[in-house]
Amino acid sequence: MDATHTYWYLTRATGIVAYLLLFASVALGLVMTTDLFPRRFERFRVFDLHRFIAILALVLSVFHALIVLPDTYIGFTLPELLVPFASPYRATWMALGMFALYLSVIVIASFYLRPLVPYAAWRALHYLTFVVFVMAVAHGAGAGTDTQSMWARDMYAATGFIAFDLLVIRLVRGTTRGVRKRTDALPPRPTAAQLLNDG
Amino acid sequence: MKLRKQPGAKLAVVASTLALLGAFFALIRSDPQIGAEAAAEPARPAGNYNDFFFPKSTPSAAPANSIPPTPTQPAVKPHTRTRAS
Numbered sequence: 001m002d003a004t005h006t007y008w009y010l011t012r013a014t015g016i017v018a019y020l021l022l023f024a025s026v027a028l029g030l031v032m033t034t035d036l037f038p039r040r041f042e043r044f045r046v047f048d049l050h051r052f053i054a055i056l057a058l059v060l061s062v063f064h065a066l067i068v069l070p071d072t073y074i075g076f077t078l079p080e081l082l083v084p085f086a087s088p089y090r091a092t093w094m095a096l097g098m099f100a101l102y103l104s105v106i107v108i109a110s111f112y113l114r115p116l117v118p119y120a121a122w123r124a125l126h127y128l129t130f131v132v133f134v135m136a137v138a139h140g141a142g143a144g145t146d147t148q149s150m151w152a153r154d155m156y157a158a159t160g161f162i163a164f165d166l167l168v169i170r171l172v173r174g175t176t177r178g179v180r181k182r183t184d185a186l187p188p189r190p191t192a193a194q195l196l197n198d199g
Numbered sequence: 200m201k202l203r204k205q206p207g208a209k210l211a212v213v214a215s216t217l218a219l220l221g222a223f224f225a226l227i228r229s230d231p232q233i234g235a236e237a238a239a240e241p242a243r244p245a246g247n248y249n250d251f252f253f254p255k256s257t258p259s260a261a262p263a264n265s266i267p268p269t270p271t272q273p274a275v276k277p278h279t280r281t282r283a284s
Contacts, residue, residue: 013223017216048204053212060216146227 007071012146014064016155019140021057022104023159025050026133030166033175051111058108061101093142100135103128133163 028050031037037046068076080087084095110117110125117125137160146152 009224009227012227013220016223017219020219021216045205045208049208049212052209056212056216146230149230151226 005071005073007067008073011064011068011071012144014060014067015140015144016146016152018057018060018064019136020155020159021053021060022133022136023163025054025057026129026163027166028053029129030163030170034166034170034173036166036169051108054104054108054111058101058104061104065097065101090143093139096135097139097143100132100139103132103135107132130167 028046032043032046032050037043065081068074068081069078074089076087076089082098084098085091087094107126107128110122113125114122137156140152141147141156144152147156
């Protein structure tokens with residue numbers, strides 16, 4: 001049975017890891033913009049890692065969706081994997097996964113649109129990540145075979161709880177973005193006149 | 200994905216991802232519940248994992264030389280008489 005179901009095992013494993021990467025990216029993004037963020041880390045480095053993990057999650061999600069194509073047991077076709085509600089297998093939960101995938105493409109594209117669009121618009125677009133996360137949880141719990149296992153249920157519960165808590169902390173305490181304590185502030189840049197006088 | 204910035208951290212993320220993938224693949228493959236159900240199920244050319252993991256009890260066609268079904272017994276009239284009648 002192993003050879004027959006290898007693709008099925010692969011899609012399940014990649015789905016779970018893609019979900020964990022999405023969770024890591026969401027958690028990092030939330031921590032980064034609150035006062036929970038340790039000051040010894042440079043924010044731009046963590047932002048870069050946050051973006052990298054999100055892209056990795058997307059790559060794994062695409063793999064998770066397409067790796068079932070060679071599986072002859074269930075026999076998915078490409079339209080059934082790409083068109084919401086076309087799947088013969090748990091259509092609603094599968095559709096949620098597809099919506100999450102398409103929305104995450106938009107969110108990741110927004111990383112690169114940041115210099116081109118107003119900050120408020122970019123932020124609104126970036127908030128779609130929470131919708132993606134909720135859809136991913138629903139897709140995993142509803143369509144995932146492993147939801148029957150206790151470890152999978154515990155994983156969804158723990159990650160969902162942590163993400164929700166971080167969101168509440170962020171909403172209650174607000175963002176620390178752009179806020180700097182006076183002790184951290186850089187010294188003012190010398191003016192042209194000062195430079196000339198020094199020279 | 201540019202690895203040029205913080206290559207160490209990103210390689211660590213990729214390595215952890217691959218390690219997790221391997222671990223979950225092994226865990227799923229060794230799932231005793233699903234393994235037992237799959238072993239009990241004969242190989243089929245095409246199927247549905249819904250039926251595979253949650254088999255439905257579908258009626259099968261009876262062979263021609265099988266025992267014909269017994270005619271249904273007439274319903275026994277319930278005893279409706281009471282002590283008073």
